[in-house]
Amino acid sequence: MNINDIVKTLDGTLVAGGDSDRTVGTVVANDLMSDVLLNDGDDILLLTSLASDQAIRTANIVGAMCVVVHNAKPLPQTMCQVADTLGIPLVSSPLSKYESCVRIHAFLKAEAGA
Amino acid sequence: MMEYKPTILSGGESRSDDQIMAAHERKHVRRVSGPGLPGSDGQGEPLVIMELLQRLRVKDVMRDHDIISVVRTDTMHFAQNLMKRNHISGVPVVEGKRLFGIVSINDIIMALEGGWISDPCQKHMATNLVVLEEDMPLAFALKYFENYIFGRFPVLNKERDLVGIVSQRDVTRVMMRELTKELTRLEGGAGHAAPEGATTEKSEGALPYYSMRQFVVVRNDLQNAGKAANEIKKMLGDAGVEKKIIRRVAVAAYELEINICIHSLGGSITFILDGHKATVIAKDKGPGIKDVEWALRDGTSTANDWIRSMGFGAGMGLSNSKRVADFFDIKSTVPTGTTVLCEFNLPEKK
Numbered sequence: 001m002n003i004n005d006i007v008k009t010l011d012g013t014l015v016a017g018g019d020s021d022r023t024v025g026t027v028v029a030n031d032l033m034s035d036v037l038l039n040d041g042d043d044i045l046l047l048t049s050l051a052s053d054q055a056i057r058t059a060n061i062v063g064a065m066c067v068v069v070h071n072a073k074p075l076p077q078t079m080c081q082v083a084d085t086l087g088i089p090l091v092s093s094p095l096s097k098y099e100s101c102v103r104i105h106a107f108l109k110a111e112a113g114a
Numbered sequence: 115m116m117e118y119k120p121t122i123l124s125g126g127e128s129r130s131d132d133q134i135m136a137a138h139e140r141k142h143v144r145r146v147s148g149p150g151l152p153g154s155d156g157q158g159e160p161l162v163i164m165e166l167l168q169r170l171r172v173k174d175v176m177r178d179h180d181i182i183s184v185v186r187t188d189t190m191h192f193a194q195n196l197m198k199r200n201h202i203s204g205v206p207v208v209e210g211k212r213l214f215g216i217v218s219i220n221d222i223i224m225a226l227e228g229g230w231i232s233d234p235c236q237k238h239m240a241t242n243l244v245v246l247e248e249d250m251p252l253a254f255a256l257k258y259f260e261n262y263i264f265g266r267f268p269v270l271n272k273e274r275d276l277v278g279i280v281s282q283r284d285v286t287r288v289m290m291r292e293l294t295k296e297l298t299r300l301e302g303g304a305g306h307a308a309p310e311g312a313t314t315e316k317s318e319g320a321l322p323y324y325s326m327r328q329f330v331v332v333r334n335d336l337q338n339a340g341k342a343a344n345e346i347k348k349m350l351g352d353a354g355v356e357k358k359i360i361r362r363v364a365v366a367a368y369e370l371e372i373n374i375c376i377h378s379l380g381g382s383i384t385f386i387l388d389g390h391k392a393t394v395i396a397k398d399k400g401p402g403i404k405d406v407e408w409a410l411r412d413g414t415s416t417a418n419d420w421i422r423s424m425g426f427g428a429g430m431g432l433s434n435s436k437r438v439a440d441f442f443d444i445k446s447t448v449p450t451g452t453t454v455l456c457e458f459n460l461p462e463k464k
Contacts, residue, residue, distance in 0.1 A: 034430035050425040057340030
């Protein structure tokens with residue numbers, strides 16, 4: 001699952017950070033950044049409702065491959081700037097976090113079975 | 115830290131005679147205190163300056179060649195002319211490498227007034243001398259200049275030989291040079307100066323010997339919190355450190371940076387990288403933690419709703435930092451503040 005797949009699956013829009021060819025290794029759905037930092041997985045796809053610079057900075061610390069913000073939350077300009085600076089793709093999705101988890105799970109399951 | 119006490123020589127002999135010390139202090143000493151910048155308690159000064167004052171030794175700033183001196187049998191008049199010609203306010207009385215005394219401008223004035231300007235120096239030179247040792251940190255030299263009225267100090271080696279003279283001008287000159295180097299490095303983001311004789315050049319497969327950066331963390335400035343950790347991560351990446359270790363260091367730095375931002379009155383994150391270890395030091399200005407053991411437990415936090423709404427305050431910061439570090443230490447005093455140390459071993463590259 002790459003950035004294009006994430007955008008399509010979550011009806012989202014890539015708003016900052018640019019495209020990349022990295023693929024999802026681990027999915028983390030969380031709004032508490034310390035919990036995100038606890039995760040040891042690689043190539044994390046971070047699903048969050050936290051629309052702040054810190055979501056991007058946290059993603060950078062754990063080497064995340066993409067951040068998705070849900071419920072079409074307005075994204076602060078600074079958040080987009082940080083995403084651009086650190087080169088972390090930032091996707092805005094109208095879906096709830098739960099719905100995103102369901103769709104991504106289905107996609108990865110299908111991908112694994114393919 | 116090594117303790118140094120003022121060394122007083124009398125008549126060319128090395129002594130630590132309490133009586134001489136007391137007499138000398140009555141005459142010359144204003145106040146004696148520990149190392150640091152003059153007029154300060156050594157706390158709260160920019161780390162880059164404190165580090166310089168500890169790293170540089172007296173021998174790094176002293177003048178060790180062409181020392182202008184007289185012998186005991188030279189006249190006070192000869193010493194006067196020597197000082198006049200060389201624009202100096204004191205001259206050591208030396209024979210071989212042994213220091214016998216100092217003739218100061220004050221001694222010359224007294225000699226002119228008293229009519230003994232033709233007497234040999236040994237009759238009127240000061241023999242109770244405060245000297246510096248060549249291996250003392252520069253911080254001690256600065257304190258000496260603050261605590262005593264002298265404008266220059268003789269410098270002795272371990273064998274008690276005179277090896278140089280250090281004046282305030284010498285200190286200023288070297289400090290200006292070193293600070294310029296430091297600022298250039300810091301502005302260029304290239305880290306801190308290496309110790310004397312060390313290399314900061316990065317060779318294939320080798321970490322830089324020593325680099326250091328300090329980041330200021332402002333209270334409640336969540337907009338900028340995390341920048342230090344990201345910069346540290348970048349530095350480690352540039353140094354070629356293994357990715358898994360980078361992540362652990364970055365996690366600790368980030369958690370500690372956020373902690374300073376949301377729980378303290380502000381502080382700093384200091385990052386030190388050498389060939390064997392990466393160190394993160396988080397230091398804040400208070401209010402301190404009443405119960406450190408409680409604060410170290412997972413899920414305990416004093417964060418308010420605002421902090422939680424920003425994605426923090428889960429009470430995992432300290433425990434997360436401890437979890438990822440090879441060595442963790444925390445010291446906290448109410449209301450002075452908290453210092454957290456996290457060390458990470460860096461395996462040698464093959």
